[in-house]
Amino acid sequence: MIIDREYALVDTTARLNTDLRDFEREINRAASVTFGNDLTDVFVYQFSFIIRVRTDSEKIKHGLLVNLGKNIARQVSSLCASxxxxxxxxxxxxxxQLFHCIN
Known part of the structure; x- marks a missing residue:
């Protein structure tokens, strides 16, 4: 089963002032490290990003999603500061918290 999840910055002011496409490389790298071969695709937009993950269950494990956030935060300290x-x-x-699920 393939699951799509869309995430946006939690802080609304930062969401309006930040273009996540500027961090596309870091988001892709963090998703790849977190999900490995189960990651099928990542789409990064101005205000959000979508991860597409292959899984045996109906949900992506919470711990993996937490690790994704941590991996992104490690790579983009400037985003964390704002x-x-x-x-x-x-x-x-x-x-x-840096991101939250919007779908």
């Missing part, structure tokens, strides 16, 4: 959302947490370290 677009990362931080959610405070009293009992743990703050949560950080």
């Amino acid at each position: 677009a990362m959302r931080v959610y405070p947490n009293e009992k743990h370290k703050p949560s950080r």
Whole structure:
């Protein structure tokens, strides 16, 4: 089964001021490292990107999606500085989020 998932930056201001096509190489590299041979395609648009992944189940494993975000964040620190959302947490370290699924 092939699954498509579309992702956009969480921060709306950053989404409007950032062209993800400028980071196409890094997004492609991060997706390739994360999904390996299961990755069938990546489409990068101005405001979002779509990953197409081959999987045996009806969902892409959450851990893989988290790793995709981490891999992108490692490669584009400038994007993280302007677009990362931080959610405070009293009992743990703050949560950080760069992208969210829009489909």
